[in-house]
Amino acid sequence: MFLFTVVLLTVLSGAGQAADGHTYRRTDPVTGQQLLCDRCPPGTRLGAHCTSSCETSCVPCGPGLYTEFWNYIPDCLRCDACSDHQRVVRPCNGTVNTVCECEAGFFWDQHFCRTHSQCKPGHGVKAAGTPHRDTMCELCADGHFADVRKMHAACVSHSACKTDEQLVMPGSRWHDNVCATCDHLTLKGLVDVFEPVLSGLHIQYGAPIERLQKLVHRRLRRKRFGKRAALRRDEGPVHETSEEVHLNLPSIVEESNLNHLADRIARIILRFQHRCNGSAPLTL
Incomplete structure (x- = not known):
């Protein structure tokens, strides 16, 4: 040869x-x-x-x-044939060979096209991936975040709250500042406010958003009515399948980071409600 x-x-x-x-x-x-x-x-x-x-x-x-x-x-x-996840840039025409290039979302890695890497939570895209180079990531600096809900987000500054809003939850490296007004003191309003945070937790831990919401709701009830009352309300009127009950009460959840984060969100909601003087109690 x-x-x-x-x-x-x-x-x-x-x-x-x-x-x-x-x-x-x-x-x-x-x-x-x-x-x-x-x-x-x-x-x-x-x-x-x-x-x-x-x-x-x-x-x-x-x-x-x-x-x-x-x-x-x-x-x-x-003439060469393009391999998997490649597209033809220039077809073979008798005087030149086929020119291939990795399709969008892939880059050439010695012998084949590989998927562009996704940055880890708290890291943003420093240089976008190309057909010839993988994505380059960087740790977001203090006061900046990369939206974990987006596949290839760059680090950007935390948003400032509007004049009629209060800072409910400071931003982290993977989510923005959470801002709200006292008009958000309804169950639906607070769910909407914390949707970016819950979606980010869903992506990082693989837990369904509904499950995360239930964890937060349970801790709010526990802080207001006590642990036994909160559990009774969980097990009473809510019609769940055995699988859903299993997801709500396993010891692994109680020992995970989700448990700590649910506690934190519940405390933040209660403090925010307390700051809104004269507002109606949150209906759970």
Whole structure:
């Protein structure tokens, strides 16, 4: 295989043999005469060598074949086919080989196209991935975040609350500041306010948003009515399947980060309600 490659490259380039790029030297096997033969142009191959009485004969390359340089090779080269997750940038046309490139969302990694990496929570895109390079990520600086709900988000500054809003929950490296007005003191309003945080937790931990909401609601009830009352309300009027009950009460959840985060959100909601003087109690 190595010998064939060397011979093929020598034939294509004519190193040490050609008077110029369009000719090559050979010895006539009949007369022994040294001849200077014309090479075949790109898109063709050698049909027959020149002789003392005939010029070089060239044959066009057929479909799916090509030659890119002036040559005297006996067979045209086969056009390359794009592999998985590649697209054709330039089709093979007889004089140039197929040019392939990784499709959107992939980059070339030595032998195949790989999916662009997703930045970890708290990290944003420093340089977007290209067909030739993977995504480059960086840790978001203090006061900045990369929205974990977006696949390729860059680090941006935390948003400032509007003049009629209060800061309910400071932003982190993976979510923005949570701002609200006292008009949000309804169950639906607070769910909407914390939706980015709950969605981010869903992405990071794989827990359904409904499950996270139930964890927060239970802790609010527990802080207001006590643990036993909260559990009774969980197990009473709510019609759940056995699987949903299992998801609500396993010890693994009680020991996870979700439990701590649900407690934190519940405390934040209660403090916010307390700050809204004269507002109606939150209906759970």
